[in-house]
Amino acid sequence: MSPLSTVPIPGTRDFFPEEMSVRQQVFERLYRVVESFGYLRYDAPMVEPFELYAAKSGSDLVNQQVYRFTDRGERDLAIRPEMTPSVARMIAARAGQLVLPARWYSHPNLWRYERKQRGRYREHWQVNVDLFGTESWEAEAEILEILAEMMFAVGAKTSDFLLRVSDRQLVVNVLQQQVGLDPQQVAGAFGVLDAIEKVGPEETAAHLAKLGLSQAQADRTIQLLTHGEQFLEQAAPESLQQSNVARALSKLVTSQPVNVKFDPLIIRGFEYYTSSVFEVFDTNPENPRSIAGGGRYDNLVALFGKPRIPGIGFGMGDVTLIDFLQTHKIAPAPQIAPEVQVMTPDESLRQRVKEIAASLRQEGLRVVTPLDSRKLGKLLERAAKEGVRCVVIAGGDELARGAVKLRDLGRSEEREIALTALPVVIRETLATPTQEKP
Amino acid sequence: MSPLSTVPIPGTRDFFPEEMSVRQQVFERLYRVVESFGYLRYDAPMVEPFELYAAKSGSDLVNQQVYRFTDRGERDLAIRPEMTPSVARMIAARAGQLVLPARWYSHPNLWRYERKQRGRYREHWQVNVDLFGTESWEAEAEILEILAEMMFAVGAKTSDFLLRVSDRQLVVNVLQQQVGLDPQQVAGAFGVLDAIEKVGPEETAAHLAKLGLSQAQADRTIQLLTHGEQFLEQAAPESLQQSNVARALSKLVTSQPVNVKFDPLIIRGFEYYTSSVFEVFDTNPENPRSIAGGGRYDNLVALFGKPRIPGIGFGMGDVTLIDFLQTHKIAPAPQIAPEVQVMTPDESLRQRVKEIAASLRQEGLRVVTPLDSRKLGKLLERAAKEGVRCVVIAGGDELARGAVKLRDLGRSEEREIALTALPVVIRETLATPTQEKP
Numbered sequence: 001m002s003p004l005s006t007v008p009i010p011g012t013r014d015f016f017p018e019e020m021s022v023r024q025q026v027f028e029r030l031y032r033v034v035e036s037f038g039y040l041r042y043d044a045p046m047v048e049p050f051e052l053y054a055a056k057s058g059s060d061l062v063n064q065q066v067y068r069f070t071d072r073g074e075r076d077l078a079i080r081p082e083m084t085p086s087v088a089r090m091i092a093a094r095a096g097q098l099v100l101p102a103r104w105y106s107h108p109n110l111w112r113y114e115r116k117q118r119g120r121y122r123e124h125w126q127v128n129v130d131l132f133g134t135e136s137w138e139a140e141a142e143i144l145e146i147l148a149e150m151m152f153a154v155g156a157k158t159s160d161f162l163l164r165v166s167d168r169q170l171v172v173n174v175l176q177q178q179v180g181l182d183p184q185q186v187a188g189a190f191g192v193l194d195a196i197e198k199v200g201p202e203e204t205a206a207h208l209a210k211l212g213l214s215q216a217q218a219d220r221t222i223q224l225l226t227h228g229e230q231f232l233e234q235a236a237p238e239s240l241q242q243s244n245v246a247r248a249l250s251k252l253v254t255s256q257p258v259n260v261k262f263d264p265l266i267i268r269g270f271e272y273y274t275s276s277v278f279e280v281f282d283t284n285p286e287n288p289r290s291i292a293g294g295g296r297y298d299n300l301v302a303l304f305g306k307p308r309i310p311g312i313g314f315g316m317g318d319v320t321l322i323d324f325l326q327t328h329k330i331a332p333a334p335q336i337a338p339e340v341q342v343m344t345p346d347e348s349l350r351q352r353v354k355e356i357a358a359s360l361r362q363e364g365l366r367v368v369t370p371l372d373s374r375k376l377g378k379l380l381e382r383a384a385k386e387g388v389r390c391v392v393i394a395g396g397d398e399l400a401r402g403a404v405k406l407r408d409l410g411r412s413e414e415r416e417i418a419l420t421a422l423p424v425v426i427r428e429t430l431a432t433p434t435q436e437k438p
Numbered sequence: 439m440s441p442l443s444t445v446p447i448p449g450t451r452d453f454f455p456e457e458m459s460v461r462q463q464v465f466e467r468l469y470r471v472v473e474s475f476g477y478l479r480y481d482a483p484m485v486e487p488f489e490l491y492a493a494k495s496g497s498d499l500v501n502q503q504v505y506r507f508t509d510r511g512e513r514d515l516a517i518r519p520e521m522t523p524s525v526a527r528m529i530a531a532r533a534g535q536l537v538l539p540a541r542w543y544s545h546p547n548l549w550r551y552e553r554k555q556r557g558r559y560r561e562h563w564q565v566n567v568d569l570f571g572t573e574s575w576e577a578e579a580e581i582l583e584i585l586a587e588m589m590f591a592v593g594a595k596t597s598d599f600l601l602r603v604s605d606r607q608l609v610v611n612v613l614q615q616q617v618g619l620d621p622q623q624v625a626g627a628f629g630v631l632d633a634i635e636k637v638g639p640e641e642t643a644a645h646l647a648k649l650g651l652s653q654a655q656a657d658r659t660i661q662l663l664t665h666g667e668q669f670l671e672q673a674a675p676e677s678l679q680q681s682n683v684a685r686a687l688s689k690l691v692t693s694q695p696v697n698v699k700f701d702p703l704i705i706r707g708f709e710y711y712t713s714s715v716f717e718v719f720d721t722n723p724e725n726p727r728s729i730a731g732g733g734r735y736d737n738l739v740a741l742f743g744k745p746r747i748p749g750i751g752f753g754m755g756d757v758t759l760i761d762f763l764q765t766h767k768i769a770p771a772p773q774i775a776p777e778v779q780v781m782t783p784d785e786s787l788r789q790r791v792k793e794i795a796a797s798l799r800q801e802g803l804r805v806v807t808p809l810d811s812r813k814l815g816k817l818l819e820r821a822a823k824e825g826v827r828c829v830v831i832a833g834g835d836e837l838a839r840g841a842v843k844l845r846d847l848g849r850s851e852e853r854e855i856a857l858t859a860l861p862v863v864i865r866e867t868l869a870t871p872t873q874e875k876p
Contacts, residue, residue, distance in 0.1 A: 003743025004490060006531035008483050009513065014528050017478035017542065024479060036799035038776035038806035040455035041462060045446050045561050046484065046547055047505075047517070052442060067485075069507035072551050075447065079485070079517070090452050093444035099824050101809055104455065109484055113510050123483050131809075138788075138809040145796075253792040255800065305441025338476035350576075354691040361474035361587075362693065368476035371539055371569075371576040386537050 011114060011122030018334035023125070023318055025332040026325065027107060029153040030127050030316065037146050039103040039129060044086035046109070050078040052085045055303055056272040065112040079111040083128040084272070084297065088311060091132050092304035100133025100309070110317075121319055130313030135298065137244035139312050140276050141251055147280060147292060147314060148258040154321070155330035161291065162259045165278040166266040167243045168295075171225070174234050179220050185211050193225055194267045201226070224264065231264045244296070245276040259283070272297040276312065282324050291324050292316035337387030339430055340367040344394045345376045353394050356404065356419070360392075363423040384409050389434075390426050410434030449552060449560030456772035461563070461756055463770040464763065465545060467591040468565050468754070475584050477541040477567060482524035484547070488516040490523045493741055494710040503550040517549040521566040522710070522735065526749065529570050530742030538571025538747070548755075559757055568751030573736065575682035577750050578714050579689055585718060585730060585752060586696040592759070593768035599729065600697045603716040604704040605681045606733075609663070612672050617658050623649050631663055632705045639664070662702065669702045682734070683714040697721075710735040714750065720762050729762050730754035775825030777868055778805040782832045783814045791832050794842065794857070798830075801861040822847050827872075828864050848872030 008014050015023060031041075053062050067079040080086060083106055091102065106128045114120040129146055131139050144163060151161050168190070175181045181189065188211040196204045201222050208218035224231055232246060240246050245262070252258055268277040277295035281288050294314025301309040325331035342357045344350065357367045368388075370379050376393070383391055393405040398416055406422070407414040408429050417425050446452050453461060469479075491500050505517040518524060521544055529540065544566045552558040567584055569577050582601060589599050606628070613619045619627065626649040634642045639660050646656040662669055670684060678684050683700070690696055706715040715733035719726050732752025739747040763769035780795045782788060795805045806826075808817050814831070821829055831843040836854060844860070845852040846867050855863050 004493060004527065004741050005487065006527050006742045006744070008527075009485060009487060009515065010511070012483035012485070014483070014531070015481035016528065016532065017480050020479050020481055023481075032802075035804055036802070038804050040774050041458050042455050043453035043458055043461075045450035045452070047447060047450070047549070047561070049443065049447060055442060067507075067509065069505075071505065073448070077447065089442065089444050089446075090454065093452070094454065099820060103806070111485070123485070134809045136809045138807075141792075142807075142809065149799075251789065253789065253796050255796060303442050304444050306444070336478050351689065351691060354579075358583075358691055358693060361471075364470075364474070366473055366476050368541070369580075371572045371574045371580065382537060 009122075011116060011120070013121060013123070017336045021334040021336050022322065022332055025335070026154055026322060027125075027127065027318070030150050031105075031107075033149045033153045034105045034127065034129055034146060036149075037103065037142065039105040039146075042087065042090065042104050042106050043108070044080075044083070044090060044106070046080060047077050048080055048086060048089075050076040052089065053078055053081060056085070056270070056300065061112070061269065065114065067111045067113060080108065081110055081112045082270075083108050083110065083126065083315065084130070084270070084300065084311075084313065087128065087130055087313075088297070088300040089304060091309055091311070092301045092306040095301065095306040095309060098133070101139070102132040103130075104132070105129045125318040126315040128313060128315045129294075130311055132301070132309050132311045135244075135310050137247040140244040140248040140296070141253075143294070143312055143314065144248060144258075144260065144278065145252055145254055147278075147294075147316075148252065148254045148256075148260075150316065151280065151291075152254075152256055154325060156324075156328070158257050158259060160283055160328055161324075162261060162281045162283050163278060164261055164263040164266045164281060165245045165249065165276065166262060166264050167245045167275050168267070168273060168277055169275040170235055170239055170243045170246065171231075171264050173236065173239045174224065174231070175221060177236065178224070178234055179217050181213065181217065181221070185213060189213070189221060190267050193221075193265065194269065196222070196226070196265065226265065228264075229262045232262055243275070245278070268293060268295055270295070270297075272300045274298045278314070280316075282327065284327060287327060289320050289323065291320045337389065338366050338368045339388070340365050340390045340392060340426060341379070341383045341388045342367060342369050342392040342394060343376060343379050343383075346396055347373060349394055349396065349399070352399065356392060356394055356422075360423060360426070365423065365426060380407075380409075390429050392422070392426075408432075447560075449554060449558070451559060451561070455774045459772040459774050460760065460770055463773070464592055464760060465563070465565065465756070468588050469543075469545075471587045471591045472543045472565065472567055472584060474587075475541065475580065477543040477584075480525070480528065480542050480544050481546070482518075482521070482528060482544070484518060485515050486518055486524060486527075488514045490527065491516055491519060494523070494708070494738065499550070499707065503552065505549045505551060518546065519548055519550045520708075521546050521548065521564065521753065522568070522708070522738070522749075522751065525566065525568050525751075526735070526738040527742060529747055529749070530739045530744040533739065533744040533747060536571070539577070540570045541568075542570070543567045563756040564753045566751060566753045567732075568749055570739070570747050570749045573682075573748050575685040578682040578686040578734070579691075581732070581750050581752065582686060582696075582698065582716065583690050583692055585716075585732075585754075586690065586692045586694075586698075588754065589718065589729075590692075590694055592763060594762075594766070596695050596697060598721055598766055599762075600699060600719045600721050601716060602699055602701040602704045602719060603683045603687065603714065604700060604702050605683045605713050606705070606711060606715055607713040608673055608677055608681045608684065609669075609702050611674065611677045612662065612669070613659060615674065616662070616672055617655050619651065619655065619659070623651060627651070627659060628705050631659075631703065632707065634660070634664070634703065664703065666702075667700045670700055681713070683716070706731060706733055708733070708735075710738045712736045716752070718754075720765065722765060725765060727758050727761065729758045775827065776804050776806045777826070778803050778828045778830060778864060779817070779821045779826045780805060780807050780830040780832060781814060781817050781821075784832075784834050785811060787832055787834065787837070790837065794830060794832055794860075798861060798864070803861065803864060818845075818847075828867050830860070830864075846870075 273295035279293035298310035711733035717731035736748040
């Protein structure tokens with residue numbers, strides 16, 4: 001038999017401890033923000049009925065990117081490409097029992113059969129934050145505030161990112177009332193305009209003409225949608241008053257100022273979004289990537305035959321976020337070294353070494369002991385290579401005095417420490433900066 | 439279109455916040471133990487090449503239970519049914535670069551197409567703990583110690599669980615040397631004996647006869663394997679000396695005594711186990727379920743065409759563990775209530791309310807604010823229903839004095855508190871027991 005491959009399948013990643021440590025540290029900061037707003041974690045199965053996505057996720061995703069298969073019971077299933085349909089299903093299942101508003105979050109792995117290109121993966125991990133049960137503009141405000149605080153929590157500055165928001169309903173109103181498009185043309189125009197930043201205005205105009213827009217209508221549509229906040233001046237005052245996002249824009253309460261702009265070119269692919277949509281972009285002009293995005297989906301829960309429960313939320317994925325942090329040089333350093341290694345020069349004391357290690361673990365320290373009987377020099381060499389900071393050396397003479405040697409590999413210092421004081425001294429040592437290399 | 443179902447697919451579970459909170463609390467305790475032993479978290483893709491499991495996982499699992507499908511690129515894939523092949527693949531990929539021993543852990547979701555029955559699910563979550571790069575018996579000791587500490591960390595007592603260990607190689611030696619079986623008969627006998635506790639000795643004897651064992655050989659085999667530790671008396675001293683598990687048994691260093699027994703009936707299904715195997719069982723005689731299990735797999739990494747790197751590890755799944763905790767009434771209570779709600783009787787102060795909430799979040803508290811303009815009475819009612827402990831009421835008069843009212847819903851007390859003292863007073867309140875209901 002030829003050897004098995006050590007490479008994960010295309011478009012997926014192994015997370016070795018150093019990469020996993022970065023992912024964990026980043027997401028733990030995100031969790032803390034989300035939980036500080038009272039959001040509760042939930043989870044759902046990784047595999048769902050295919051029809052859950054067929055209903056409303058958008059045809060490109062469903063037809064080209066969903067991992068679809070038939071199980072041993074002939075069920076038509078999909079590995080989840082996104083989390084919103086699952087959380088809407090769960091909210092629908094508890095409709096009538098839940099205290100609303102419900103604030104929920106999750107951290108699923110999602111699968112899409114993406115074409116292979118830089119920064120695109122077939123499996124990624126995403127924090128999903130959703131708020132159910134209110135149509136108030138304060139929901140938009142809270143969701144946008146959380147999004148901004150998540151960016152600040154991972155070390156982004158105000159100038160590092162831009163929050164672009166829009167309101168599909170407001171854009172529909174303007175395109176119908178000011179440009180005279182019919183509902184079908186508006187729907188078609190959304191699909192076309194979503195790509196304008198990639199294909200440019202001329203090709204977009206040509207696509208709009210195919211939808212039956214006159215030259216003047218196409219020009220006006222493009223002009224309206226490519227001038228950012230000026231778009232709001234075209235909207236009727238009553239439409240603006242009904243737009244949650246337009247109302248929330250100037251009222252965000254955040255720990256640092258946020259760059260937030262209304263931009264009608266933010267459209268988002270999912271068909272279920274009903275009004276507010278938004279995305280966070282890196283302001284780096286060379287790499288203006290979208291880091292997170294979401295919107296309001298007021299009719300999704302009703303698809304399950306339940307009363308209408310409005311929802312709003314967003315997802316933030318690990319791939320673009322960690323890329324962003326690395327680009328801005330603010331990604332956390334991996335933390336993978338054990339804090340303490342306990343060893344002995346005397347083979348007969350190995351059980352004693354393990355007891356000392358066990359007592360240090362009870363104090364919350366990360367402690368390893370050798371598993372083989374190498375010489376002390378070899379063990380110290382390996383500990384240094386692994387980045388261990390504190391080495392406890394348990395010799396018979398010191399133990400007889402109720403003490404051990406503590407060697408600080410970060411500063412090349414060694415002291416005798418009473419066993420009773422050991423946890424405290426180790427904590428102090430770990431909190432001391434290591435010596436600069438000359 | 440008929441409404442979509444709110445029910446997850448058969449054999450899977452939704453984790454609503456109250457269930458998720460229990461799962462999170464339990465697994466966070468397990469992580470702390472594993473990390474205290476210096477183990478580093480890793481992760482691998484949820485989908486792997488099918489051939490990864492075909493090689494060594496055992497034919498029943500592969501033929502009847504693996505979720506196998508073909509992707510849009512015609513690859514033969516599987517949703518992972520277990521984690522060991524993935525971690526062996528990753529270790530093989532870094533062979534030669536890793537500092538050994540390598541201590542790794544993960545927390546994957548795993549899929550098997552199980553027949554529907556109580557306590558069996560098609561998706562479950564499992565902590566996997568693995569140690570690579572040493573053949574020392576101290577690896578067995580460390581792995582068994584971690585397993586025991588994990589049980590203690592979730593609240594199990596010594597008498598609540600039994601660690602049953604065996605050594606396949608030792609059993610092979612005895613069956614060959616004492617009973618005269620050939621290697622093929624031994625392999626067949628393992629498959630048959632794995633079921634003896636379900637089908638009984640007579641049916642087992644009949645199955646053994648089909649493998650070509652004489653009546654005397656079958657009787658002797660059953661007698662040897664059903665008398666627990668007496669088995670060790672049959673083993674040759676040199677076999678015992680080579681058995682890591684037999685050596686580790688009496689040398690475990692744990693924070694509480696552990697019931698550990700050699701039991702040759704512990705066989706484990708995976709074909710890749712080479713010697714040590716072990717399982718943790720609930721001692722409840724009515725429900726002697728297996729809670730965790732693992733073993734030594736010294737040849738798995740070599741399947742990837744790399745140098746032989748021995749491995750030993752185990753998995754502990756959420757389903758049987760949480761069942762165990764509930765049976766013994768030691769499962770943690772869900773923690774899902776926000777700690778603080780900030781509200782105001784004065785609509786014009788809503789931005790101020792949000793600023794107070796934001797400042798409390800900066801102090802690490804979990805804080806919600808109302809998203810709609812209901813009356814204070816309604817908001818308080820809802821806060822009580824949600825289990826909120828502290829309600830901050832920001833009125834104009836108090837704010838003019840730099841203060842707010844703090845209502846403790848757990849003790850029906852209300853006081854005026856200076857804003858500067860608010861975080862400290864809230865922390866104190868949260869630490870105070872709630873009043874007993876009369």
